[in-house]
Amino acid sequence: MHEVLPLFPLHTVLVPGAALGMRVFEPRYLDLVRECGRTGGGFGVCLIAEGEEAGAPAVPEACGTEARIEDFDTGPDGLLQLRLRGHRRFRVHRTRVRDNGLVEAEVDWCAPDPVAELQPQHALLGEVLRRILEQFEADLAIPERRFDEAAWVGWRLAELLPLTLEQRQRLLEQDDPDQRLDAMLDLIL
Incomplete structure (x- = not known):
């Protein structure tokens, strides 16, 4: 139901x-x-x-x-x-x-994102997020930082990167955190 x-x-x-x-x-x-x-x-x-x-x-x-x-x-x-x-x-x-x-x-x-470690191929994305947060720390109300967690890194980047609405929507629709990060790599590289 x-x-x-x-x-x-x-x-x-x-x-x-x-x-x-x-x-x-x-x-x-x-x-x-x-x-x-x-x-x-x-x-x-x-x-x-x-x-x-x-x-x-x-x-x-x-x-x-x-x-x-x-x-x-x-x-x-x-x-x-x-x-x-x-x-x-x-x-x-x-x-x-x-x-x-x-x-x-x-x-x-939707099923909750699994708690999965950030994979080596996505380490660059974790570093990009870390640098964004260092620059805008005072302006952002991000309570807990989990740079080693794939889903958390993906959602924060989807929130903060200058993406089109359509790109952000496609990321929202993606159920797998690693595939979401793969898609994000394709967008920024």
């Missing part, structure tokens, strides 16, 4: 462990935030396949990431500002649009 998850389609790709800030102003998304506050649950962030972030409900890509609210505030413009963190990946089985315009999906959760 599929789990039902409300979606927030965006022109961005959220990967597991990544932080994302966003402003919320549409009533359907304010309802979503209230619902998450009541239930303690998260919601899905998916790249928009067709449509726009505001207005008519957008068509989401078939793979996304569960977002959890870490913090919230009101911005100088009076709008709700959220700080989110990516958690589990999911695949969309089917979507429907609620009466308020909010898209919800029946999803299957």
